[in-house]
Amino acid sequence: MPYGILRAGLRVSASELQVFGLRQSLTRPSLKGSMEPIIETRDLTRRFGELTAVDRLNLAIAPGEIFGLVGPDGAGKTTTLRMLCGLVSPTEGSARVAGHDVVKESQAVKDQIGYMAQRFGLYLDLTVEENMFFYADLFGILGEERRELTARLLRMTRMEPFRGRQGGKLSGGMKQKLALMCTLLHRPQILFLDEPTNGVDPVSRRDFWTILYQLLKDGITIFMTTAYLDEAERCNRVGLMHKGKLIRCDTPERLRLAAGAESLEAVFVQTIQAVEAMGAR
């Protein structure tokens, strides 16, 4: 099942990237030396009845890293993210995020993170600015701080001209930028993004990545899931999840070298086929 495992329409060739200027304009900020992990999981597991959605996941993410979790639908990516955000409790194992246990100290975890869900709740009848104010109120950000932060985020995302536009009248790319701004309002140390650019056009995706790299430069750690393998290439490290298990995890370069493959897509198709063949034996 060559491409069946991944969502249709994910392939973007190098030449297309050139057209969109992705290759030239985006340089991933480099990671500083080794430090204590800011996210760490130990045999993190979640079952739903008979189904093991996440199966003994062991991961360590460094501060300032951008980590991409990829895998077919149903692999367990969202469940992993939700456990790390303290929204779903693990069945077994544990995880620490920003120095706190995700179960015992879930409020402390939530104070340090921003979570942009696959379907982020925006109010379509409110304007861009009103949506931001709504989330600012939720986070208890008021007065001068709210004004200053909103203005800065609108500037950074180049959404200033659209501040008065209703949520329902925004393009897909703009909606995602607005969701990101709302997630950033309480100045999280770590951003969890669940397929943030799904269904967004390539030009807006590039825009979104420019913002992500800016956030990395500001010292934020990013843990994201994506179905786009060209986006996975832009991460410091990539984890491939399949049926709840992390079956590969390394830098995009090393993953390609180890598999003797030209693209991450080839690595993942090969790896999943090999794992399935072993399972079928």
Ligand SMILES: Nc1ncnc2c1ncn2[C@@H]1O[C@H](COP(=O)(O)OP(=O)(O)O)[C@@H](O)[C@H]1O
């Ligand atoms: N609340 C739930 N109840 C029962 N099954 C669930 C629940 N959430 C997720 N699952 C199942 O767990 C598996 C992993 O889902 P998910 O983490 O959403 O995967 P992904 O994000 O990689 O598509 C799927 O088989 C899904 O149907």
Ligand SMILES: [Mg+2]
């Ligand atoms: Mg998901």
